[in-house]
Amino acid sequence: MSQSTKQPNRLAAGGSVDRTRTLKFTFNGQAYTGHPGDTLASALLANGVDLVNRSFKYSRPRGIVAAGAEEPNAVMQLGASEATQVPNVRATQQALYDGLVAYSTNGWPDVQKDLMSWIGKLGAPFMPPGFYYKTFMAPASMWMTYEKYIRKTAGLGRSPSEPDPDIYDHMNRHCDVLVIGGGPAGLAAALSAARSGARVIVADEQEAMGGSLLDSRDRLDDQPAHAWVTTALEELAARDNVTLLTRTTANGYHDHNFVTLHERRTEHLADSAPTIEGRRQPRSRLHRVRAGQVVLATGTHERPLVYGNNDLPGNLLAGAVSTYIRRYGVIPGRKLVLTTSNDHAYRAALDWHEAGHEVVAIADAREAPEGELVEQARKHGIRVIAGSAIIEATGSKRVSGARVARIDRDGFKVVGPVETLDCDTIASSGGYSPVIHLASHTGARPTWNEEVLGFVPHTVKGVTTTGGARGVYPLADVLADGAEAGAVAATAMGFEVATEARHVPQATVVTEGAACALYQVPHEKPTLRAPKQFVDLQNDVTAAAIELATREGFESIEHVKRYTAMGFGTDQGKLGNINGMAIAARCLGKSIPEVGTTVFRPNYTPVTFGAVVGRHCRELFDPERYTAMHQWHVEHGAEFEDVGQWKRPWYYPRRVNGRLESMHEAVVRECRAVREHVGILDASTLGKIDIQGPGAREFLGRVYTNKWAKLAPGRVRYGLMCKDDGMVMDDGTTSCLGENHFLMTTTTGGAAAVLEWLEMWHQTEWPELDVYFTSVTDHWATMTVTGPEARKLLAEITDIDLDRESFKFMDWREGRVADVPARVFRISFTGELAFEINVQANYAMHVWKTLFEHGDKYGLTPYGTETMHVLRAEKGFIIAGQDTDGSVTPEDLGMHWAIGYDKPFPWIGKRALSRSDTRRTDRKQLVGLKPRNPEVVLQEGAQIVFDPQQTIPMTMVGHVTSSYYSPTLESGFALAVVKGGHQRMGETVYLPMVDGTIHEAEIVGTQFVDPEGARQNV
Amino acid sequence: MFHIYCPYCEEYREEEEFHPKGQAHLSRPEDPDDCSDEAWGDYLFFRDNPRGIHHEMWVHAQGCRKFFNITRHTVTYEILETYKMGEQPTITAETNTARPAATASSADDRAATEVKGAQGVQA
């Protein structure tokens, strides 16, 4: 048969690749060609690329082993540009496209040159099993050094250092029956379910549906199997109750039949999604499916045999050899030796022979192999060596021979002479493992089935496994089983499944002989001295390492796995886990199920962060909330602070002499403006809750610590809210708007939680109170005008009488401000004369600008949250959540004046305030701190000690909760909680810092400026 | 995505509209001042953590803002019923006979891990 000169291993005919079109790609910088229909792996094999990676621990050359998701070696870094880098892509699952750029992830710096030999040579002694613990844990500091290199060489790939240009979708879906796997069982299940009228989703991870039928030798209804696949897909596609998702991996099964499907929409086209009419297409889509019933038709993974040097390039799974020949028209060598424990693998030899290449021999571990495929092989004149296996591959960078010997499986020894066969390819098969990953995600433990020599899944209610996934292997049985599973699922969802709906095509019956149990092949030398026999190719775990682990006392497979790192690669040990368990079982003299079961966790294959994140990134990560005056703040150069979802002006740096003020300079200027002239704050973000009803007043009395019975309309009161454990939860002012009508304010961050808190108490404890709560935070904009000139400024634009006798401190009045309806509250969070103006939010910008039109002559200065913090702290006003942390009572804050112990109803928090713990006199209490050095601004969060001489660990007695520089005091100052602080006025405390400095501070009262409150009451 | 039946809205709604508020049927002592420190501490801090049937308070936060109760299985996470504040559950650890789930689906028997015998219903 002639070969393409450019692709030496491409067959002239066969497979479903389009040989009329050529695609260019590069691998490790070298240019190659392939065809549409190729995967990156089939194209590499077509080009005769043997070496695709270097192994993780020993730096051994590695080639392609498999043709699907289980591939451990051909793990690639993809992407033509820095921004489009994708790590951990299995070449076997990546469709080839023109211009594809791939690199080995392990091969740094050059897969061909073994520059990692320093570690490879050190390998055995340097990295014995458990090396993470033994070597790297001891000198902890060295781990950082090793880790960098090991990561780089360990096939973990790298993430792009530039922003991802792509977008990713999430989509919620509901269906009656979700079928996972589009092979014979899955398609049969989908057909019977769909024919009943159920809404069906079929997901398959490959480029095309059909699974094993795409490279099957079997015939269905006397047609090639793939022809029936086409017919079945046409029927399904024509139904509007069916959604077919190819290139879609079911990565996780979660509670209540919630399954995540990762659909790769454009990764077969380019390394970045194409644009259509200028709009970028989503690169991938995460389908969040809530299914009534789930059918798992995930098939099997073939197990390789474990023999010496079984990792050399040229060692492949038998089934993969068939797939490359039959599906891609690629033959990965010239001379094949097959080593097998079963009939099914004979297909590889037959396909190889039919492709016109030499099958040197088949080493069959069974004494008397018989069955149709065996007979066919013999008929073709292929030598079958019974009772034997390949015990060792020979070669340096590629297989050059196979050492075959007669073996005693039960005695685990070589019992005959060794014959070396000349070959360049070894296909091996140790049987088939049901793919039980998703079934494991359900939490149900699989059980070992001696008949199929594999773990078969247990499933939960609402989940059915079918076909190979539950150990049903002959094609005719698989189809019938699939049709039944689909029918069962549809019936469970209330659909009627007619007999003819279960119709499946007639399969040719191929009689196969029984398989034998073979995992690790014995060698002439004991395992510890034999050539390396690899179990987990991705993590370089050998049979010897597992044997060593069992000798060191590890008996549970979970411990062996952790000690050897078996199954901890990105492939989760899809190929190696069962073999590893079998080896551990042999060493321990136990059976496989006695050693344990395998547990798999989501995700089945690696998923990019982009797909997980979807659209929840950048500006859509979290909503941003803006006040009505936001645009003004932006135009006036405000720096913003995030408070919850709100963007609040933090400070307004001005340009002075061509230079922008620092935050410190701006805050000093803003503070002075408020204390000396007049400032304005956008306080719209404060939570506002409108409370109405005959029970409103009583309700307030129960949720606040202080008294509300006598608050008259037109008056405002500060309120403190506790949880029932007596700890402060929120605070704010509440105004009496009418006898049965109040307006409560909350902290910006507490607004939603307080509303829910009020609703909870009303609905669950006191439904008899007739009261209603409505959030009006967004309806009203709030601007605080404060400073000695506040009255004069406001008087220019309001009809409200601002006379200090008729409009007292803690009054509110209704009227017009800047010609719009307004509520004005005489409350102060700065300690200065202050008016809080509330107007309907859509009028707010107008009012704000009008204030500035009139405010210039008074020096009206906008200030932000930083200045607000300085001014309130100077007055000892707390911020709930900053000066309190859920362990602070009103008493701890020194706010006895806000506690109504004699209120008749046992209000929330009251009882807890008389518990022994809350009565302690050495509780942490809020105090002021004055640093001895006025230039020092103490660190917020800094720990406080009484005795700076104490050896570490020192006794910590409190911490700083708020700390700023005060332009008024010309000194740093702080609020802090200190054990028994209220009784320690004038004492000195110490604040040891990380750099060894110890600050000294004096405990003082919390009111640093105007403790008599004269300034706000003018 | 996941649907929960709100007994006030009387329809199945998205799980994201709801959130849990802890153990249900906790009633605040009528006269807290009459409680010992220990009794008050029990009310404040101690909660059941059963394996199996659990009654929880939830709130339809992004919906009607109503609080209601859910009977939920802590092993399978299955929601067995939802009921209004002030009502009593029909399914308890003692009477656990699962009835149609209050999670939406046209099928009654939604995914539920098989629970072995009495383990699942221990309170």
Ligand SMILES: [Zn+2]
């Ligand atoms: Zn509702």
